[in-house]
Amino acid sequence: xxxxxxxxxxxxxxxxxxxxxxxxxxxxxxxxxxxxxxxxxxxxxxxxxxxxxxxxxxxxxxxxxxxxxxxxxxxxxxxxxxxxxxxxxxxxxxxxxxxxxxxxxxxxxxxxxxxxxxxxxxxxxxxxxxxxxxxxxxxxxxxxxxxxxxxxxxxxxxxxxxxxxxxxxxxxxxxxxxxxxxxxxxxxxxxxxxxxxxxxxxxxxxxxxxxxxxxxxxxxxxxxxxxxxxxxxxxxxxxxxxxxxxxxxxxxxxxxxxxxxxxxxxxxxxxxxxxxxxxxxxxxxxxxxxxxxxxxxxxxxxxxxxxxxxxxxxxxxxxxxxxxxxxxxxxxxxxxxxxxxxxxxxxxxxxxxxxxxxxxxxxxxxxxxxxxxxxxxxxxxxxxxxxxxxxxxxxxxxxxxxxxxxxxxxxxxxxx
Numbered sequence: 448x449x450x451x452x453x454x455x456x457x458x459x460x461x462x463x464x465x466x467x468x469x470x471x472x473x474x475x476x477x478x479x480x481x482x483x484x485x486x487x488x489x490x491x492x493x494x495x496x497x498x499x500x501x502x503x504x505x506x507x508x509x510x511x512x513x514x515x516x517x518x519x520x521x522x523x524x525x526x527x528x529x530x531x532x533x534x535x536x537x538x539x540x541x542x543x544x545x546x547x548x549x550x551x552x553x554x555x556x557x558x559x560x561x562x563x564x565x566x567x568x569x570x571x572x573x574x575x576x577x578x579x580x581x582x583x584x585x586x587x588x589x590x591x592x593x594x595x596x597x598x599x600x601x602x603x604x605x606x607x608x609x610x611x612x613x614x615x616x617x618x619x620x621x622x623x624x625x626x627x628x629x630x631x632x633x634x635x636x637x638x639x640x641x642x643x644x645x646x647x648x649x650x651x652x653x654x655x656x657x658x659x660x661x662x663x664x665x666x667x668x669x670x671x672x673x674x675x676x677x678x679x680x681x682x683x684x685x686x687x688x689x690x691x692x693x694x695x696x697x698x699x700x701x702x703x704x705x706x707x708x709x710x711x712x713x714x715x716x717x718x719x720x721x722x723x724x725x726x727x728x729x730x731x732x733x734x735x736x737x738x739x740x741x742x743x744x745x746x747x748x749x750x751x752x753x754x755x756x757x758x759x760x761x762x763x764x765x766x767x768x769x770x771x772x773x774x775x776x777x778x779x780x781x782x783x784x785x786x787x788x789x790x791x792x793x794x795x796x797x798x799x800x801x802x803x804x805x806x807x808x809x810x811x812x813x814x815x816x817x818x819x820x821x822x823x824x825x826x827x828x829x830x831x832x833x834x835x836x837x838x839x840x841x842x843x844x845x846x847x848x849x850x851x852x853x854x855x856x857x858x859x860x861x862x863x
Contacts, residue, residue: 454578459634461587463627467530467571468591469598470537470624472710474506474564475802476602477620478544479684480703481610483692488614489550498550500806503685505554507677507802509561510568510795517565518573518792522785525637526570526577533566534624534631541621560621561799568795573788576779577638584779588772589720596714596768600707607703662781666790669774670797672733676770677801678808679740679825683709683763685806687756690818695753705753709760713768720772727840729777732769734836739766741829748823759822771798 454460478485486499521529540563543556575587602620609616684706691697691705723732743762746755774794782790813821 454634455636456634459630460578461590463630463634464571464575464587465590465594467534467567467627467631468594469602470534470627471564471568472595472598473602473620473624474541474560475503475681475684476598476706476710477541477606478610478617479503479706480607480688480699481614481617482685482688484610484614484699492550495550497806497810498554500685500810501803502550502553502557504681504803504806505557506561506564507799509558510565510799511797511803513562514565514569514792514795514799515789517562517569518788518790518795521570521573521792522788526574526788527631527635527637529566530570530574530635531628531631533563533570534628536560537563537567538622538624541624542618544618545615564799565792565795569788569792572775572791572795574635574638576775576787576791577784585724585772585776586721588775588779589717589724591775592717592720592768592772593714595771596710596712596717596764598710600711600714604700604703604707607698607700610699610703665781666778666793669777670793673770673774673794673797674801674804676736676740676767677798678805679744679829680763680767680770681802681805682809682822682825683760686809686813686818686821687760691753691756693818694751694756697753705757705760708757709764709767712761712764713766714764716765716768717772720769720776723769724773724776729773729780730836731840732773734833734840736766736769736773737829737833737836739763739769741826741833744822744826744829746826748819748821748826751819 482499482503485502486495489495489499492498517529517533537560540556540559543559544553547553547556572588572591575591576584579587606617606620609620687706688699688702691702697705723735727735739762743759743764743766746759746762748759750756750759775791778790778794779787809821812824816824
């Protein structure tokens with residue numbers, strides 16, 4: 448029986464989970480158009496250029512650090528309470544930038560925000576995998592990716608308008624998270640699947656037996672893909688505002704609209720993920736993701752014009768719209784339910800560590816060869832990755848995609 452039917456209010460529950468997923472993209476996208484204004488505000492601060500880039504990505508480091516602990520807590524003590532606490536902290540820490548007066552203080556607020564985002568992202572995705580069976584789950588995970596992208600379509604132009612009013616104003620957007628609290632408390636019960644997992648982990652031997660089947664090699668590959676994809680993708684929100692300003696003189700409002708092109712395309716493609724997955728392996732979808740992104744980065748690097756950049760961003764968005772639901776689906780397919788929170792938290796760590804590392808890795812290169820050449824070079828590297836995974840999809844048996852075997856219950860244990 449589908450776990451969706453076991454929910455007392457299934458439509459409200461799904462809507463709440465999807466809206467909560469938007470909070471994760473808000474973490475960075477909300478202030479991306481304000482970065483040039485923040486850099487001008489703190490131009491005299493030591494290392495201002497690097498620190499302003501970290502304002503957008505510091506939360507990623509703390510998501511990476513905090514996610515494993517949060518995943519373990521979610522597996523052991525439940526998802527629901529952790530989601531509620533994380534949402535409150537998200538609103539307070541995210542909104543703190545509106546009143547803080549130094550880059551260091553703003554970075555501290557972004558660090559706390561990162562821990563809150565980790566709590567939201569891990570628990571929401573774990574609840575989706577708990578509530579829904581395999582076929583329905585892939586559809587909902589695709590919708591999750593779509594909502595995250597469509598959230599960017601709404602938020603990025605709004606953030607651009609707010610940034611033109613004042614660089615502090617976009618920080619207030621984080622406080623809208625509090626609106627979701629009543630629905631979270633009302634419509635999201637702790638899942639039966641997670642409760643039964645808690646009951647099964649009653650001893651160290653039980654936990655050791657579960658971890659013995661943990662597919663570490665596959666999870667390492669998935670996490671590496673998440674890390675690399677975000678280092679590459681986060682060139683868009685971190686570098687494109689400056690690239691557009693220097694190439695076209697675009698305002699913050701226009702930058703927000705341009706960034707929305709990438710996330711809007713990603714949302715549309717995410718909605719198709721369930722259908723794409725029904726006809727392609729997860730490895731083949733990785734190749735497709737890299738192919739879309741490679742076209743986008745090459746177009747951005749070669750064009751240097753406003754329309755060319757917009758067209759390139761649309762291709763990048765198409766690729767990034769597939770990566771998150773695909774990696775989440777892959778993890779869900781190969782991990783036991785009792786440790787799924789830990790597995791998902793590992794991917795979350797990799798994704799946001801990649802976001803944090805992006806300006807650190809990309810800026811030294813772009814300062815030497817220029818942003819245009821950097822985008823072009825990344826596009827060429829992505830072409831190589833697309834070809835490699837396409838060949839792997841053809842010649843490698845996809846044994847890393849099947850559901851993990853469920854250990855039979857002892858004869859003296861009553862069925863649940």
